[in-house]
Amino acid sequence: MKLNCIIPILLIFMMTAGAKDKFSFTVDISNPYSIYKNPTNGFFYVANVTGAPHVADNQASIAAIWFEDFKEYKLKARVTPPISSQYPKTKLSSPTSMATLDGHLVVVDVDSLAIFKQEEKKKPEQIAHFKVIGAKKLEEIVVIEDDIYLSDSGIDSILKITDFFDKENRKISRVTKIKSPKGMTYDSDNNALLIVSSEINKLFELNLEDQKKSKTYTIGEKSTEGPNGFFDLCIGNQNEIYLTNFRYGKVFVYFREQDLPKTFSEPMKVAKPFISDLNNPTGIFYDTQFNRIIFTEYFSNSINFRKGIKPQLTMDQIKKKIDISID
DSSP: OOHHHHHHHHHHHHHHHTTSSEEEEEOSOSSEEEEEEOTTTOOEEEEEOSSOTTOOSSOOEEEEEEEEETTTTEEEEEEEEEEETTSTTOOOSOEEEEEEETTEEEEEETTEEEEEEOOTTSOOEEEEEEEOTTOSSEEEEEEETTEEEEEETTTTEEEEEESTTOTTTOEEEEEEEOSSEEEEEEETTTTEEEEEESSSOEEEEEESSOGGGOEEEEOSOGGGOSSSOEEEEEEOTTSOEEEEETTTTEEEEEOOGGGOOTTOSSOOSSOEEEEOSOSOEEEEEEETTTTEEEEEETTTTEEEEEEOOOOOOOHHHHHHHSOOOOO
16 A cells, blocks of 8 residues: 555545543633633632623623542533622723733733732732723733733724833833734644634734744635634644634644644645534633643633644654555
């Protein structure tokens, strides 16, 4: 058998084999928008838009999930929401993303950032609700060292805040313009922000050292353009990129050309479906230890844990595993 005949079969097997290990449950929340692993306590925090996204209605909560044994999916507890707009002194309407900075939990909230002080064995206490000048519909927050990056679908922009806790030197600037930016994550290997748009099927690689070196990748067919498309993304151990698509109810996977495994004979023209038949998936997170993708389903109020793609075979490994002749 020729090598080029067996490769497509191997690829299909390896892509589908990654989705076998799965676990999901419905939590006592309403419209989960994103999920985040809080490094302060190891809890998984789920941001819930109880009312509607990007509406200042002061109806929201952030749930906490605690695993006794994450490898075996043994839940310790579903902690009473540590953050809720029903609690006194808490102002929160539409949490769409979370990050930590200098021991504080920073939550994106419509056009503002809600700041919570974190202390061991205590519920986070809100200490500020900071209005981001010029912002309209903040989506995602990424913290890189001491800098905050925000995607804003209302003004089609990526914003940057430096010296956030220093009132005298704090600066807010627009880094670049992108049509309806939604999900955003940091690619440390390339010192770049990876950003997806909910309206156009593009993956933007924003180089933080030199914007002229930024790249754009097509991840979907033109026929799929429209609102509420690609929603969020994360990077796996093999630099594969997982993307949720709200409208199609799928998680896609995509390799950039420089990250393609040896088993791929040509670059990926578009992202490929990895998990289907979902109910409007939104936020997604990657666990490096167990090669798992964790994502929320907006209308089913559920959290899903699935196995990522298995490590890809090298060309030498393929030759050893199958009886083929190579010209």
